[in-house]
Every structure is written in structure tokens, then in C-alpha cells.
Amino acid sequence: MNYQLPDCIVNLASELNSVTDVTNEIVSEVMVRAGLSEDALFPYNIFNHTGAESYGRRLLYESEKFRILLMTWDPGDFTAIHNHGETEWGGVYFFGNATHRLYETEYGNLKLSRKDIFEKGQTAAVCGDLTHMMGNSGKTGFMTLHIYGSNKNLNDSLNREKVFLPEHKVLATTNGPAFLNMAETLKTEEEFYDTYTDETLIDYFELIKPYYLRNNRYDVLKTISTFEKDINAYYR
Numbered sequence: 670m671n672y673q674l675p676d677c678i679v680n681l682a683s684e685l686n687s688v689t690d691v692t693n694e695i696v697s698e699v700m701v702r703a704g705l706s707e708d709a710l711f712p713y714n715i716f717n718h719t720g721a722e723s724y725g726r727r728l729l730y731e732s733e734k735f736r737i738l739l740m741t742w743d744p745g746d747f748t749a750i751h752n753h754g755e756t757e758w759g760g761v762y763f764f765g766n767a768t769h770r771l772y773e774t775e776y777g778n779l780k781l782s783r784k785d786i787f788e789k790g791q792t793a794a795v796c797g798d799l800t801h802m803m804g805n806s807g808k809t810g811f812m813t814l815h816i817y818g819s820n821k822n823l824n825d826s827l828n829r830e831k832v833f834l835p836e837h838k839v840l841a842t843t844n845g846p847a848f849l850n851m852a853e854t855l856k857t858e859e860e861f862y863d864t865y866t867d868e869t870l871i872d873y874f875e876l877i878k879p880y881y882l883r884n885n886r887y888d889v890l891k892t893i894s895t896f897e898k899d900i901n902a903y904y905r
Contacts, residue, residue, distance in 0.1 A: 674729060675709035678737060681816075682730050690820055691734070693794035696760040700792055705814060707764045715741045716810055720884040723747055723849035724804065735759070735818025742767065742811055745879035747804030750779070751847035752797060754830035757819040759795035763787045765811020768876065772800040772869065779833065781869040800831075802847075804876065829857075835870055836877070836893055838863040849880055850889065867900050 674682075681703040688695055715725025718741070725741030742765070750772060753759065771783035779800070787793055787803075795817060805811065832841045832851060839851075840862035846855050865873075874893050881889045 738815045740813045742805035748847040750802045750833035756797040756817045759817040762814040768806040769803045
């Protein structure tokens with residue numbers, strides 16, 4: 670990071686660094702007080718991210734306790750399903766309306782448990798065992814600001830993040846990124862995983878197909894189509 674940060678980020682980081690025991694409630698309050706400005710953050714956007722990244726991700730600030738990242742979401746951009754590793758607390762501030770999914774494990778299957786739309790100006794809490802995905806189902810791009818931290822002074826609080834990739838039947842471990850079609854170099858571990866409810870897969874595939882179509886990944890789209898046909902055939 671060799672660029673000058675806007676005052677709202679400097680103030681936000683300063684206030685969080687002054688708190689000994691941070692909680693999600695404190696993060697939310699600090700984010701609201703910081704006067705986060707879309708105009709001030711726009712010069713740091715990553716709307717021109719490569720096709721290898723399924724959303725834009727830029728680290729703005731890092732200390733021993735937390736990281737602040739700016740994410741950008743073109744139409745069709747989505748994360749994979751993921752958790753946040755060893756993160757103890759954090760928050761997201763939305764500069765646009767984001768599609769959000771929440772998941773839980775039931776009888777050994779990963780299950781879709783909630784569908785949300787987070788609206789512009791809203792904040793949402795983050796912790797390590799939150800398993801979710803988010804992205805842009807709309808027609809215009811937007812940004813989000815993310816904070817991930819730990820009171821244990823773990824500067825690698827995002828390490829051991831679990832990323833579920835149903836289209837590849839893979840559960841990956843990473844140190845932060847949760848991209849669709851994750852590059853092998855970003856994975857620290859990988860294992861076979863194919864335990865989802867059908868409702869989860871149907872919803873997930875509908876969300877991610879625009880990303881793969883945009884990037885001409887017809888091989889992955891063919892795999893998704895096969896999964897969908899198998900599910901539909903089962904219920905006939």
C-alpha cells in the first residue's frame with residue numbers, strides 16, 4: 670500500500686486501533702461515525718479486475734488486529750460460498766444493493782438458510798463461522814467496505830478461510846480471497862466436497878452462471894448444466 674488513504678479510512682482505523690476489545694457492535698458504530706464516503710473511496714475501486722477474479726478486492730489498511738478492504742462488484746460479480754477463517758469480528762458497509770445468501774449445515778449437508786438484499790447505507794456484522802456468499806444481481810456496479818479482525822492480534826485472522834466451490838466439487842482453504850473458479854495458487858489446501866441440498870445448488874448455480882458466461886467458461890457452464898439436469902431428473 671503506497672497510496673494516501675482518505676480521511677474517513679484513516680479515522681476509522683485510528684478509532685479501531687484505540688479499542689482494546691473490539692466487538693461487532695463497536696465495528697458497526699465506528700463505521701457509521703467514520704462518515705464513509707463513496708466519492709472519497711471511488712479512486713481506489715477495482716471495477717477493472719481481471720476475469721480470474723469474480724469481484725474486485727483491494728487491501729486499504731492492515732494492522733496486527735484487523736484489515737480494511739474495498740470490494741467492487743460489477744453486474745454478475747459474486748463470491749463463492751465461504752466463511753472467514755479465524756476472524757473474530759468485522760463488518761461490511763454497503764454503497765449499493767447487494768444480493769446475499771446465508772448457509773448452515775444440517776444433517777451433514779450445506780443448506781441455504783436465508784436470502785437477503787443488503788441496501789445502500791446498511792452495515793452487516795461478520796465473524797469467522799458465518800458461511801455466506803454475496804454479489805451483484807443488478808445492472809450497475811457498486812462498492813462495499815469490509816473490516817476483518819481479531820482481538821488476539823492475529824494479523825492473519827483471515828487465514829484458513831473455507832471456500833466452497835460446488836461446480837468443481839471442491840472445498841478450498843485460502844488466506845482471504847473467496848473468488849469463484851479459484852486459482853490453484855490462491856489455495857493453501859483442497860479437498861473433495863459434494864454435500865449440498867438440492868435447493869442450495871439450484872439457487873447457487875443461478876447466481877454464478879452470469880460470471881462464467883461473461884468469461885466464456887463454457888466448460889464450467891456445461892458441468893453446471895449436467896448438475897442441474899441430474900437434480901431435475903431426480904424429482905420427476
